[in-house]
Amino acid sequence: MPVSNPEKMLTREEVLTHSSRESCWVVINNAAYDMTHFLDSHPGGPGIILKYGGRDATAAFEPIHPSDTLENHLKSEYHLGPVSGPVPEVEEDAKSKAPEVTPGEKKPTLGAIINIRDFELAAPKLLPPKSFAYFKAGAESEYTSQWNRDSWQAIRFRPRVLRPIEEIYTSTTILGNECSVPFFICPAGGGKLAHPKGEVLLTKAAAKHGVLHWISNVAGCSQKEMTAAKALGQNQCWQIYAMSDLAVTEKEIKQAVKDGFKGFCLTVDAIRAGKRERDMRMELDEDEAAIYSEEEDESFEKEPTVKRGAIWSSFDWVSFVKWIRTMTDLPVCVKGIQTWEDAKLCMEHGVHPWLSNHGGRQLEGAPSAAETLVSIRKHCPEVFDKCEVIADGGVLRGTDILKALCLGAKGVGLGRGFLYSLVFGEPGVNKAIRILKHEVEVGMALLGVTSIDQLNPSYVDTRGLAFASAFPRAHL
Numbered sequence: 001m002p003v004s005n006p007e008k009m010l011t012r013e014e015v016l017t018h019s020s021r022e023s024c025w026v027v028i029n030n031a032a033y034d035m036t037h038f039l040d041s042h043p044g045g046p047g048i049i050l051k052y053g054g055r056d057a058t059a060a061f062e063p064i065h066p067s068d069t070l071e072n073h074l075k076s077e078y079h080l081g082p083v084s085g086p087v088p089e090v091e092e093d094a095k096s097k098a099p100e101v102t103p104g105e106k107k108p109t110l111g112a113i114i115n116i117r118d119f120e121l122a123a124p125k126l127l128p129p130k131s132f133a134y135f136k137a138g139a140e141s142e143y144t145s146q147w148n149r150d151s152w153q154a155i156r157f158r159p160r161v162l163r164p165i166e167e168i169y170t171s172t173t174i175l176g177n178e179c180s181v182p183f184f185i186c187p188a189g190g191g192k193l194a195h196p197k198g199e200v201l202l203t204k205a206a207a208k209h210g211v212l213h214w215i216s217n218v219a220g221c222s223q224k225e226m227t228a229a230k231a232l233g234q235n236q237c238w239q240i241y242a243m244s245d246l247a248v249t250e251k252e253i254k255q256a257v258k259d260g261f262k263g264f265c266l267t268v269d270a271i272r273a274g275k276r277e278r279d280m281r282m283e284l285d286e287d288e289a290a291i292y293s294e295e296e297d298e299s300f301e302k303e304p305t306v307k308r309g310a311i312w313s314s315f316d317w318v319s320f321v322k323w324i325r326t327m328t329d330l331p332v333c334v335k336g337i338q339t340w341e342d343a344k345l346c347m348e349h350g351v352h353p354w355l356s357n358h359g360g361r362q363l364e365g366a367p368s369a370a371e372t373l374v375s376i377r378k379h380c381p382e383v384f385d386k387c388e389v390i391a392d393g394g395v396l397r398g399t400d401i402l403k404a405l406c407l408g409a410k411g412v413g414l415g416r417g418f419l420y421s422l423v424f425g426e427p428g429v430n431k432a433i434r435i436l437k438h439e440v441e442v443g444m445a446l447l448g449v450t451s452i453d454q455l456n457p458s459y460v461d462t463r464g465l466a467f468a469s470a471f472p473r474a475h476l
Ligand SMILES: Cc1cc2nc3c(=O)[nH]c(=O)nc-3n(C[C@H](O)[C@H](O)[C@H](O)COP(=O)(O)O)c2cc1C
Pocket: 134, 135, 136, 148, 186, 187, 188, 189, 190, 216, 217, 218, 219, 239, 267, 335, 356, 357, 358, 359, 360, 361, 392, 393, 394, 395, 413, 414, 415, 416, 417, 419
């Protein structure tokens, strides 16, 4: 039962007694919250809240929840009020702590990073294993996330020589937004697992370099914080997971329009959470597991790895477009297009195809964006004229970006690359952008082009893609 007088200062002793399924309170930033009625609605499951029952959960709560989460999702009667003294925290396991430096070992430094893969190699030495696993995880055996990378490599260039190359221009537009480079920051949740300030640092670095930032509606920072972090004239776009409570999503979209966001995408490849086993193993927690007896073990009955609320899965092409067009005339992408047939449907419905398999985190065995680009070119090349095709997945290099552009992509996104760079804060993201821009420039010069609009399919040979796809490399 919620306490009757929310103004009353709660005592530490009182809070400590509410640690069961029947009455579960947690303390966040010195205020107590009654979670009892929210336990079964929590997207991450009840176990994790019960673990913090009667305890201070601030350290576990803050990295994964926007600052307005409690205000938005927990009824005000369950906001119990301030607690008079410190409440004990739960001792975190080693998987939740940043690794200690062993004698003789050096922590990776930003100065030593020379490519995007270096950020990935540095991240597990700086991040708690759970956080790294969340970023790195792909679905099931992770061959799709690996295949995303391999498929860019399977494409070869056809460089042209003896062309005068003086200045190189990397600027372009993506959905009408001026961008200094043809790559952008993909929407991704979990930024605060990389850095306490989270996605606001991504947006600051993006502003500094004229890079488009596409912000996730399940980012660790709230919509308000992301808007506040926006520089004057900066282009930000908003990614939508249509949540099962559509009214919440509608409110966000309307707010994003008001706040001057420049475009939207609906992510459609995640109506269920992919089975990310790397992540699941990290989440296995003996304390949580002990809360249930063997008979009560309900794992695999519900979504096992979901970290967000349930998704509205009843849209079809017509109802989605009708719905979004009641709220905005801005450019809209459908993120998660994996076949030429669906790319064509995007064209027919006046939206843009975003070729993505969610970084291999959703359907194991899904095609890479490189493959989908090739099949659109073969079956319905008119899509490239009528729409702006966006691509992401497995991009590590400026040359990967150029290959996608040669095949018709207008903008190329990176998810993990920027999350790993965020481990070094804003300077890390700045460096990632500079590295990619440098690689794009060098690649363009060596290909024999001086501006992005000169890139076309004659600069690539995609024959190797079909052979390479026959031999995927699984990692788990
Ligand atoms: C940790 C993580 C969180 C992500 N969160 C979202 C998200 O909230 N919304 C979304 O549309 N895509 C999300 N994605 C997918 C990315 O937008 C993008 O499609 C993918 O990361 C591209 O592949 P890459 O990581 O190999 O670059 C996420 C990806 C990662 C790795």
